[in-house]
Amino acid sequence: MTKNSRPHTSTEQLRNIGVIAHVDAGKTTTTERILFYTGESHRIGEVHDGTAQMDFDPQEQQRGITINSAAVTVHWKGTQLNLIDTPGHIDFNIEVNRSLRVLDGAVVVFDGVAGVEPQTETNWRLADKYRVPRIAFINKLDRVGADFHRVVAMMEERLGVRVVPLQIPIGTEGSFRGVVDLLTLRARIWDKDDASIPYREADVPADLLEPALHHRARLVEAAVEQDETALQAYVNGEEISVDMLRASLRKGVLAGAFVPALAGSAFKNRGVEPLLDAVVDYLPAPEDIVRHGREGRPASSSDPFAALAFKVVADDHGAKVFVRVYSGRLGKGDVVLNTSTGKTERVSRLYEVHADKHIEHDELRAGDIAAVVGLKDTLTGHTLSDPAHPVVLEQISVPEPVIHVAIEPKTSADQQGLSNALQSLLREDPSLRLQHDAESGQTILSGMGELQLEVSIEKLRARHGVNVSVGRPQVAYRETISRHVEVTHVHKKQSGGPGQFAEVKLQLAPLPRGEGIRFESHIVGGAVPREFIPAVEAGIRRAALMGGVAGFPAVDFAATLVDGSFHERDSSTLAFELAAMAAFREAFAKAGPQVLEPVMAVEVITPAEYLGDSIGDLHRRRGVVRGQGQRGNAATIEAQVPLKEMFGYIGSLRALSSGRAQYSMQLDHYGVVPAGEMVALLV
Numbered sequence: 001m002t003k004n005s006r007p008h009t010s011t012e013q014l015r016n017i018g019v020i021a022h023v024d025a026g027k028t029t030t031t032e033r034i035l036f037y038t039g040e041s042h043r044i045g046e047v048h049d050g051t052a053q054m055d056f057d058p059q060e061q062q063r064g065i066t067i068n069s070a071a072v073t074v075h076w077k078g079t080q081l082n083l084i085d086t087p088g089h090i091d092f093n094i095e096v097n098r099s100l101r102v103l104d105g106a107v108v109v110f111d112g113v114a115g116v117e118p119q120t121e122t123n124w125r126l127a128d129k130y131r132v133p134r135i136a137f138i139n140k141l142d143r144v145g146a147d148f149h150r151v152v153a154m155m156e157e158r159l160g161v162r163v164v165p166l167q168i169p170i171g172t173e174g175s176f177r178g179v180v181d182l183l184t185l186r187a188r189i190w191d192k193d194d195a196s197i198p199y200r201e202a203d204v205p206a207d208l209l210e211p212a213l214h215h216r217a218r219l220v221e222a223a224v225e226q227d228e229t230a231l232q233a234y235v236n237g238e239e240i241s242v243d244m245l246r247a248s249l250r251k252g253v254l255a256g257a258f259v260p261a262l263a264g265s266a267f268k269n270r271g272v273e274p275l276l277d278a279v280v281d282y283l284p285a286p287e288d289i290v291r292h293g294r295e296g297r298p299a300s301s302s303d304p305f306a307a308l309a310f311k312v313v314a315d316d317h318g319a320k321v322f323v324r325v326y327s328g329r330l331g332k333g334d335v336v337l338n339t340s341t342g343k344t345e346r347v348s349r350l351y352e353v354h355a356d357k358h359i360e361h362d363e364l365r366a367g368d369i370a371a372v373v374g375l376k377d378t379l380t381g382h383t384l385s386d387p388a389h390p391v392v393l394e395q396i397s398v399p400e401p402v403i404h405v406a407i408e409p410k411t412s413a414d415q416q417g418l419s420n421a422l423q424s425l426l427r428e429d430p431s432l433r434l435q436h437d438a439e440s441g442q443t444i445l446s447g448m449g450e451l452q453l454e455v456s457i458e459k460l461r462a463r464h465g466v467n468v469s470v471g472r473p474q475v476a477y478r479e480t481i482s483r484h485v486e487v488t489h490v491h492k493k494q495s496g497g498p499g500q501f502a503e504v505k506l507q508l509a510p511l512p513r514g515e516g517i518r519f520e521s522h523i524v525g526g527a528v529p530r531e532f533i534p535a536v537e538a539g540i541r542r543a544a545l546m547g548g549v550a551g552f553p554a555v556d557f558a559a560t561l562v563d564g565s566f567h568e569r570d571s572s573t574l575a576f577e578l579a580a581m582a583a584f585r586e587a588f589a590k591a592g593p594q595v596l597e598p599v600m601a602v603e604v605i606t607p608a609e610y611l612g613d614s615i616g617d618l619h620r621r622r623g624v625v626r627g628q629g630q631r632g633n634a635a636t637i638e639a640q641v642p643l644k645e646m647f648g649y650i651g652s653l654r655a656l657s658s659g660r661a662q663y664s665m666q667l668d669h670y671g672v673v674p675a676g677e678m679v680a681l682l683v
Contacts, residue, residue: 011285011287011301011366012285012287013078013080014285014286015079015080015082015279015280015284015285016082016102016104016105016286016324016369017082017084017104017105017107017279017283018083018084018085018096018099018103018106018107018132019083019085019109020086020096020099020106020107020108020109020127021109021110021111021119021123022111022117022118022119022123023119023664024111025109025111025114025120026139026140026266027085027086027109028085029139029267030109030137030139030266030275031072031085032266033195033266033269033272034074034083034275035074037076037195037272038074038075038076038081039074071353071369072084073352073353076279076280077276077280081276081279081280082368084099084103084369086099086123094399094430094431094448096123097126097396097397097399098310098381098396099311100123100127100130100132101130101308101310101394102310102369103132104132104133104284104285104286104288104289105132105134105135105283105284106132106133106283107136107275107279108120108123108127108134108135108136108137109139109266110136110137110138110139110151110155111140112138112140112143112151113140113143113145113147113631114605115155115631116151116155116158116159117603117664118665119664119666121158122666124159124161131256133253133254133256133284134253135253135259135260135261135275135279135282135283136155136163136259136261137261137262137266137271137275138151138152138261138262138263138264139264139265139266139271140266141173141263141264141270142173142174142176142270143173144173144174144633145173145631145633146176147172148169148261148263152165155259155261161258162222162257162258162259163258163261164219164222164249164252164258164261165215165219165260165261166181166219166260166261166262166278167179167180167181167182167261168180168208168211168212168215170187170205170208176265176268176270177189177190177191177270178190178270179262179263179264179271179274180205181274183216183245183246185204185216186201186202186203187203187208188201188202188274190269190270193268193269193270194269195269198273220245221234222249222252222257223245223249223252224248225252225257226248226249226251226252226255227244229244230245230247246281246282249282250281253283260278260282262274285367286366287367301328301329301365301366304327304328304385304391305327305328305329305330305334305336305384305386306327306328306383306384306385306386306391306393307323307324307325307326307364307383307384307385308326308382308383309323309375309378309381309383309384310381310396311380311428312378313371314424314427314428319373319375319427320351320371320372321372321373321375321378322369322370322371323369323370323371323384324369325365325366325368326393328365328366328386329364330350330363330364330372330384331347331350331362331363331364332348332350332362332363333348334347335347336375336384336385336386337384337385337387338377338378338384339383339384339391339392340381340392341377341382344387345374345375345376345377345378347372347374348374349373350362350363350364350370350371350372350373351371353369353370358371379427380396380430381395381396381398396430398430398431399431399667401431401432401433401446401448401476402448402475402476402598402643402667403446403450403453403474403475403476403598404433404444404445404453404473404474404476405444405457405470405471405472405473405474406443406444406445406474407442407445407460407468407471408442408443408468408469409466409468410469414467417464417465417466418443418460418466418468420464421463421466422434422445422460424464425456425459425460429447429452431447431448431452432447432452432456433446433447434446442471445457450473450647457470472647473647475597475598475643475644477550477552477597477673478552478553478556478595478596478597478670479547479548479549479550479554479588479593479594479595480510480555480557480594481510481548481554481557481588481591481592481594482591482592483510483591483592484508484509485507485508485587486505486506486508486562486587487505487506487583487586488504488505488506488563488583489503489506489579489586490503491503491575491576491578493575498569498570499569500570500571500572500574500575501566501567501570501575502532502564502579503564503566504528504536504561504563504576504580505561505562505563505564506560506561506562506583506584506587507559507587508557508559508560508587508588508591509557509558510556510591511557513556513596513669513670514556514669516555517540517541517554517556517557517559518557518559519537519540519558519560519561520558520560521536521537521560521561522560522561522563523561523563523564527563527564527565528561528564528565528576529566529571531573532571532572532573533561535574535576535580536561536577536579536580538580539576539577539578539580539584540580540584542577542581543580543581543584543588544557544584548584548585548588549593554588555596557591559584561580594672594673595672595673596670596671596672597643597644597670597671597672597673598642598643598667599640599641599643599667599668600641600642600667600668601638601639601640601668602618602623602639602641602646602663602664602665603639603663604618604636604637604639604653604661604662605634605635605636605662606636607634607660607661608635610657610660610661611628611637613657614661617652617653617656618637618639621641621642621646621649622642622645623639623640623642623645624639624640624641625637625639626640640668642671649663650663
């Protein structure tokens with residue numbers, strides 16, 4: 001390994017954290033303030049005017065949303081923060097997914113008015129899956145209808161988590177001007193919106209002293225439960241020091257026992273410095289985290305090298321692979337083993353990332369998140385390791401696409417560049433899928449939503465210079481069965497020379513939604529030789545891809561090979577594969593075939609006067625309203641609506657609400673297409 005050419009932050013003074021939230025909760029605005037307060041930037045960028053440093057992609061600036069997760073390295077009070085700002089829109093959920101896989105902690109930003117929103121909930125479940133400790137920042141408390149305590153209650157109810165406020169706000173809505181720090185029982189006041197003017201400390205306002213003491217007592221109770229020494233002192237009636245409380249709170253956060261909550265308004269520059277203090281005090285250092293796949297040990301630079309590639313970005317200078325180093329060291333020029341492919345690759349350059357700027361370094365160590373140049377065959381989720389000590393780290397889960405479009409080049413010149421451009425897109429975004437429709441000859445691009453596909457098509461045009469014609473978005477339907485069936489099929493062919501013979505007895509049975517395809521063999525006594533059984537499974541899976549009634553992939557069934565027979569001379573792998581395909585098609589047709597469609601969980605937020613019209617519109621779209629509520633002075637509707645009926649919904653919603661309503665949606669489940677809708681699908 002090459003010698004390190006920079007002073008390296010010890011892992012105790014390192015935090016790898018993400019900022020996650022529902023779209024428009026103020027996540028990127030919060031990150032921009034963090035850049036300013038840590039000295040990374042000297043001018044605050046704003047999302048609304050396209051100057052946010054973390055949203056440096058032209059499409060992000062144009063649309064005013066985060067599309068790509070952006071990394072930056074900053075420092076706060078002697079601690080290095082490797083920070084990733086993630087998208088809030090459901091279409092780009094893969095960015096949150098792969099970021100959470102490699103991060104040690106997260107700041108979850110909540111809208112002080114809206115509270116727990118659908119995408120916040122989805123991201124929260126992802127953080128649960130990867131066991132990422134979190135702190136909550138309840139933002140936008142200067143807005144009309146904002147309520148810190150209501151959001152805390154929503155978190156506990158909807159997320160099933162214990163929330164421990166570290167602060168309570170001073171003032172509400174337009175008069176929000178500071179917080180009471182419950183550990184020190186001191187007020188922190190921001191007299192002006194100017195970020196360059198620090199907060200001032202003061203006594204707790206008299207009208208807040210009683211509620212502050214009440215909340216502090218609850219905080220102390222939660223904290224001392226995490227530490228035996230602190231608990232014993234508490235039981236004995238001793239005063240618990242602030243340092244002991246902080247240490248106990250940290251233990252609780254790392255153990256997932258509770259989530260601390262802080263208050264603020266990032267846009268008004270209030271509450272960001274205490275948030276940074278909380279990141280340092282309560283979120284884990286790399287050595288606090290033990291990941292599966294690293295032999296149950298915390299990160300160490302003295303162990304053999306191991307890292308996970310979690311993102312690939314292609315630009316004019318080639319591909320950059322973002323990696324999280326879990327152990328060991330990686331130097332410029334080192335050869336690493338990609339244990340996911342079995343190939344070795346050479347590292348040419350290493351970069352510390354600051355949004356769209358890069359600082360070159362000679363070496364990475366355990367705990368680092370950085371970009372690597374020179375890896376040609378490494379994709380998202382691949383493990384890189386020391387060739388002498390191969391190891392495989394836990395993969396990154398990628399959601400299945402629910403929507404697709406047909407694309408074709410406009411000119412022969414575009415034809416040449418389209419293939420390379422598409423491969424570049426797929427390498428960057430593993431939630432995109434590409435397939436060729438043999439019947440129509442079309443190229444089909446699939447993804448998580450209309451916006452993701454729209455952004456991808458724009459990348460083809462703007463970045464790769466490829467012009468394409470795009471078909472209307474299509475829904476990714478599936479097929480399944482509703483009852484158990486058993487068939488026997490004999491494949492027999494004789495046309496001179498060696499013949500073909502295979503007999504299979506196949507059972508099909510429905511499985512619960514989301515179970516996929518399960519194959520089992522119950523062959524005993526050699527009725528079908530062992531070497532032909534994989535061919536039977538291959539035939540079933542191949543036939544399932546083509547569907548049974550409408551040409552959509554078949555899912556959620558169990559196929560069991562229960563019996564069969566073979567011929568010593570005429571049986572072959574091909575014969576059994578063809579027999580299995582035919583048996584599957586026959587069985588599927590008899591097993592009560594059904595077509596499944598993606599059904600979305602939709603949340604509509606609308607002024608109360610448009611509530612009735614909004615519900616009526618959802619009903620016309622085959623929607624089922626599951627609940628209604630209030631959010632500030634607006635009404636909320638929770639519904640389940642087939643994805644097919646949601647195309648163009650934003651235009652309809654804006655028209656019926658004079659542009660004042662908004663909505664969000666995400667995949668909820670696959671449901672059976674009603675008989676009346678089947679006719680249109682089969683025509």
